[in-house]
Amino acid sequence: MILVTGGAGYIGSQSAKALRVAGYRVVIFDNLSAGHREAALGAPLIEGDVRDVDAVRCAIRESRASAVMHFAARLVVAESMHDPAGYYETNVRGALATLEAMAVERCHLFIFSSTCAVYGEPTEVPLRETHPTAPISPYGQTKLAVEQALPHFERAYGIRSIRLRYVNAAGADPEGDLGEDHTPEVHAIPRAFDAASGGPPFEIFGEDYPTRDGTCLRDYVHVADLADAHLRALHRLEQGGASATYNVGTERPSSVREVLSAVERVTGRAVPHRSAPRRPGDPAMLHASTARIREALRWVPQRAELETIVSDAWRWHSTHPRGFQVTPRPGSPPRTPARWGGG
Numbered sequence: 217m218i219l220v221t222g223g224a225g226y227i228g229s230q231s232a233k234a235l236r237v238a239g240y241r242v243v244i245f246d247n248l249s250a251g252h253r254e255a256a257l258g259a260p261l262i263e264g265d266v267r268d269v270d271a272v273r274c275a276i277r278e279s280r281a282s283a284v285m286h287f288a289a290r291l292v293v294a295e296s297m298h299d300p301a302g303y304y305e306t307n308v309r310g311a312l313a314t315l316e317a318m319a320v321e322r323c324h325l326f327i328f329s330s331t332c333a334v335y336g337e338p339t340e341v342p343l344r345e346t347h348p349t350a351p352i353s354p355y356g357q358t359k360l361a362v363e364q365a366l367p368h369f370e371r372a373y374g375i376r377s378i379r380l381r382y383v384n385a386a387g388a389d390p391e392g393d394l395g396e397d398h399t400p401e402v403h404a405i406p407r408a409f410d411a412a413s414g415g416p417p418f419e420i421f422g423e424d425y426p427t428r429d430g431t432c433l434r435d436y437v438h439v440a441d442l443a444d445a446h447l448r449a450l451h452r453l454e455q456g457g458a459s460a461t462y463n464v465g466t467e468r469p470s471s472v473r474e475v476l477s478a479v480e481r482v483t484g485r486a487v488p489h490r491s492a493p494r495r496p497g498d499p500a501m502l503h504a505s506t507a508r509i510r511e512a513l514r515w516v517p518q519r520a521e522l523e524t525i526v527s528d529a530w531r532w533h534s535t536h537p538r539g540f541q542v543t544p545r546p547g548s549p550p551r552t553p554a555r556w557g558g559g
């Protein structure tokens with residue numbers, strides 16, 4: 217049995233689905249602050265908060281969980297600048313409470329959702345796992361703090377862990393059951409869909425970067441490939457593998473303009489857009505080397521083409537214009553995008 221915290225969210229729900237398809241039983245533990253009951257796809261869902269050690273203990277004990285996949289977190293970078301206390305509270309205290317519960321209940325395998333935001337301003341790309349970690353946002357700092365705590369929990373309580381540092385998660389369930397439903401929406405591809413569907417124009421933050429078309433380059437990894445990375449990480453730990461840290465990305469960065477073109481091709485609609493100033497802290501290029509995870513876990517992204525990522529995302533978005541609230545009200549406006557960068 218695998219306990220999936222944050223399993224009613226975007227990446228957690230896709231990973232919980234992948235676990236079930238692979239034959240695992242799962243229990244989702246989520247306070248539904250950003251997740252959706254429907255995303256559990258009928259798996260048992262415990263409504264609880266990861267900061268509550270007793271609630272997590274109870275969930276582990278009653279489900280007899282042998283491993284925890286920990287997705288529960290807040291993840292909007294700009295929001296973390298204004299509310300560091302809230303981010304430390306959920307991301308650090310929540311993870312430490314989960315680990316404490318695991319230690320007491322003798323649950324010894326932990327897969328942690330980390331982020332390439334732990335690196336901060338890249339001094340060289342692609343980012344390798346050995347790149348210095350110097351986060352520039354409280355969000356990145358909270359994830360690094362948990363990563364740094366993990367070796368102590370291993371020494372003291374025998375909890376082995378794999379830390380997966382993702383780049384930008386994107387796409388949707390290839391079978392159409394799950395997709396991205398964040399409020400506010402902070403990610404580029406769904407924001408472009410909203411613009412193409414009559415929402416506010418898409419804002420391009422900076423068009424004078426030293427890149428092939430002047431816009432920022434980002435690495436988008438398909439959510440189903442992320443789920444597969446989690447499954448492989450779990451197998452590795454179950455087989456007695458050592459704790460490790462891996463980047464997860466495609467190594468095929470796309471520019472903002474390339475994303476907009478892909479959205480226009482896939483949707484057959486124009487994406488109204490306008491130029492906006494650069495955002496502080498947005499590097500020109502952000503993509504990760506994945507040599508380590510390819511070698512160690514034999515993980516290879518299966519849906520790495522931008523066109524595939526956008527097509528899968530559009531299938532979900534166009535059939536779920538109100539996200540998991542499946543029945544759109546006639547004439548209801550598209551969801552409101554935000555100016556923030558996430559993940």
Ligand SMILES: NC(=O)c1ccc[n+]([C@@H]2O[C@H](COP(=O)([O-])OP(=O)(O)OC[C@H]3O[C@@H](n4cnc5c(N)ncnc54)[C@H](O)[C@@H]3O)[C@@H](O)[C@H]2O)c1
Nearest residue numbers: 222224225226227247249250251265266288289329385559
């Ligand atoms: N989306 C990305 O591009 C991206 C990139 C890098 C890392 N990550 C990491 O991946 C993880 C999942 O991201 P996501 O995009 O699926 O986010 P999400 O917001 O869709 O999912 C997070 C889930 O955690 C739940 N949650 C939040 N606080 C909780 C609490 N205190 N107790 C219990 N549940 C709580 C939410 O209700 C939600 O269901 C996060 O840890 C995030 O930092 C995401």
